[in-house]
Amino acid sequence: MSISLNTCILILKEHHLLKSSAVQDTVRTKMEYVSYDSRDIKTDTLFFCKGAGFRPTYLSMAKTNGANCYVAEQPYPEGKGMHALIVRDVSKAMALLSAAFFRFPQDDLYVVAVTGTKGKTTTAYFLKGMLDQINDGKTALISSVNNVVGQKKVDTFKSSLTTPESLDLFRDMRTAVDNGMTHLVMEVSSQAYKKNRVFGLTYDLGFFLNISPDHIGPNEHPNFEDYLHCKLQLLVNARKCIINAQTNNFNEVYAAATTTTAPDSIYLFADEDYTSPALKHPIDFRYSSEEIDMARTKFKVLCVSDKAKELPIAGEYQLKMLGDFNESNGTAAVIGAGLVGMAHDDAAKGISTVTVPGRMQTEITASHGVVVVDYAHNEASMMALMGFMRREFNNPKIIVVVGAPGDKGVSRRPGFSNSLNEFADKVFLTTDDPGFEDPKEIAEEIDAGIDHTKVDVTIELDRLKAINDAISMANKGDVVLICGKGEDGFQKIRGVNTPYPSDITVAQQVINELEDQNGHFYS
Numbered sequence: 001m002s003i004s005l006n007t008c009i010l011i012l013k014e015h016h017l018l019k020s021s022a023v024q025d026t027v028r029t030k031m032e033y034v035s036y037d038s039r040d041i042k043t044d045t046l047f048f049c050k051g052a053g054f055r056p057t058y059l060s061m062a063k064t065n066g067a068n069c070y071v072a073e074q075p076y077p078e079g080k081g082m083h084a085l086i087v088r089d090v091s092k093a094m095a096l097l098s099a100a101f102f103r104f105p106q107d108d109l110y111v112v113a114v115t116g117t118k119g120k121t122t123t124a125y126f127l128k129g130m131l132d133q134i135n136d137g138k139t140a141l142i143s144s145v146n147n148v149v150g151q152k153k154v155d156t157f158k159s160s161l162t163t164p165e166s167l168d169l170f171r172d173m174r175t176a177v178d179n180g181m182t183h184l185v186m187e188v189s190s191q192a193y194k195k196n197r198v199f200g201l202t203y204d205l206g207f208f209l210n211i212s213p214d215h216i217g218p219n220e221h222p223n224f225e226d227y228l229h230c231k232l233q234l235l236v237n238a239r240k241c242i243i244n245a246q247t248n249n250f251n252e253v254y255a256a257a258t259t260t261t262a263p264d265s266i267y268l269f270a271d272e273d274y275t276s277p278a279l280k281h282p283i284d285f286r287y288s289s290e291e292i293d294m295a296r297t298k299f300k301v302l303c304v305s306d307k308a309k310e311l312p313i314a315g316e317y318q319l320k321m322l323g324d325f326n327e328s329n330g331t332a333a334v335i336g337a338g339l340v341g342m343a344h345d346d347a348a349k350g351i352s353t354v355t356v357p358g359r360m361q362t363e364i365t366a367s368h369g370v371v372v373v374d375y376a377h378n379e380a381s382m383m384a385l386m387g388f389m390r391r392e393f394n395n396p397k398i399i400v401v402v403g404a405p406g407d408k409g410v411s412r413r414p415g416f417s418n419s420l421n422e423f424a425d426k427v428f429l430t431t432d433d434p435g436f437e438d439p440k441e442i443a444e445e446i447d448a449g450i451d452h453t454k455v456d457v458t459i460e461l462d463r464l465k466a467i468n469d470a471i472s473m474a475n476k477g478d479v480v481l482i483c484g485k486g487e488d489g490f491q492k493i494r495g496v497n498t499p500y501p502s503d504i505t506v507a508q509q510v511i512n513e514l515e516d517q518n519g520h521f522y523s
């Protein structure tokens, strides 16, 4: 793969991004590789100087290692002797030039994008499960758990970001196309828009699941308005939009969709009983709960409007994933499958076996109640999870193990206090990716918002011990919720990913020791 200097200049000019360029007569004008990391350079690399942590010495290193052209927001003396493309916004330039370098792989994929504060990963997995039924497993996936770019084992790998850096995204899309994948389901985080990781990308289908305050604080969004603004961009860039009519800020969400999409390509869904005087648009799809227990979740999708009736997806669906909130995720995914061209039977078959690592992984023990490992890590998801358990188990004692991460999402801390006050009986406040912060201070901040007349609090920073103590104290009929880390195999401590055996492994060991049994988690 390669890109010429002229093509780069043309693309940047077309998007009004080029401030100036310096072309060297004696240097090759073709670039054979692209990179934003000076430690990953080949001969004739197009190098992007980007990011808060960029240092001019990285450009010197890139030049020494063979880069022949750099893209930056200002000229650097370190780049002397290289072609220089000086741009208004390097992250936008990187997205556009990466797409061109990798020969616009998005044009060879049916691209589905999912955003929402909660449920992105689950909905993306549901969709992949269904689409795989009609394309022989050729659905690529970009998610916060795994990325899938082909059908071999090596084509599935753990992701480090929910939505990758643009250059990595277009490279992964190219790999997926070369591996014969026909569809791509991707999670799009608000940060992806904030950082222009998906700049210039249009989706065939775009989902807006829900929004509530999250990811607000240092290194993320300055306020809720900024967070919402970034999330809305997904709908602006989607050809067809699927929106949960019950989302907060619905009017703004719908308005964002209509900026580029006609109402007949916007699909709304809500649960069977939802009405709101503020809702000016007809609901297209409704869903109704059929049965939820610890073994399955059954719900019905109803096609209500004329345009909904054109999709043959009405009927009953069964999920392996627990939690009433997954009915909403499931309905969104089923509508998406319908818009891709699927009918009820294939969709029902595909969704019925989907599980998501680290989400709602449950073990019913003989004498220590029900133990659930789940990824809930903000107020909305904690409320949804604990609320489900309260309803499902008829007011059990709820014992929670939870912690808030450091350096980001500080709004989660009062959110945890609120949700614990609402539903928990006992909580172990513990460590969860403290970063450069003191986990004890984070725990004390959450504790400060807890009503101690309702919730008994223990601060136990050793996460393994917290899990052990929580399960050990639980009796038959109690519910133990181990929240926030799911399958994560590390703790982020002072900039280092420190190995951690994962909540599932720890909980399983504790249960085995306590019960001398060999059961295993299911979800």
Ligand SMILES: CC(=O)N[C@H]1[C@@H](OP(=O)(O)OP(=O)(O)OC[C@H]2O[C@@H](n3ccc(=O)[nH]c3=O)[C@H](O)[C@@H]2O)O[C@H](CO)[C@@H](O)[C@@H]1O[C@H](C)C(=O)N[C@@H](C)C(=O)N[C@H](CCC(=O)O)C(=O)O
Pocket (backbone or CB within 6 Å): 036, 037, 038, 039, 050, 051, 052, 053, 054, 055, 058, 160, 161, 162, 163, 164, 165, 189, 190, 191, 192, 195, 215, 219, 220
């Ligand atoms: C704030 C933010 O989005 N930061 C991301 C961004 O960092 P950055 O552009 O500032 O780059 P940097 O890490 O400061 O490094 C500067 C540059 O120097 C280069 N470098 C560095 C060292 C060297 O020797 N040579 C060299 O060239 C690096 O390759 C980099 O290009 O680009 C990096 C990849 O190029 C990301 O890893 C990093 O994500 C950070 C780690 C992160 O945690 N981001 C979170 C907030 C995030 O994006 N989360 C959302 C999920 C949110 C949700 O759950 O909904 C996500 O999509 O994952």
Ligand SMILES: Nc1ncnc2c1ncn2[C@@H]1O[C@H](COP(=O)(O)OP(=O)(O)OP(=O)(O)O)[C@@H](O)[C@H]1O
Pocket (backbone or CB within 6 Å): 116, 117, 118, 119, 120, 121, 122, 123, 144, 162, 187, 209, 210, 325, 326, 328, 329, 358, 359, 360, 374, 375, 376, 377, 380, 381, 382, 384, 385
């Ligand atoms: N629709 C929903 N509403 C509220 N909570 C939900 C919903 N769907 C999932 N959850 C809860 O949120 C947790 C995370 O779900 P999921 O990973 O699907 O969301 P996500 O949007 O990808 O999250 P993140 O951005 O944090 O990675 C689940 O484990 C569950 O507790």
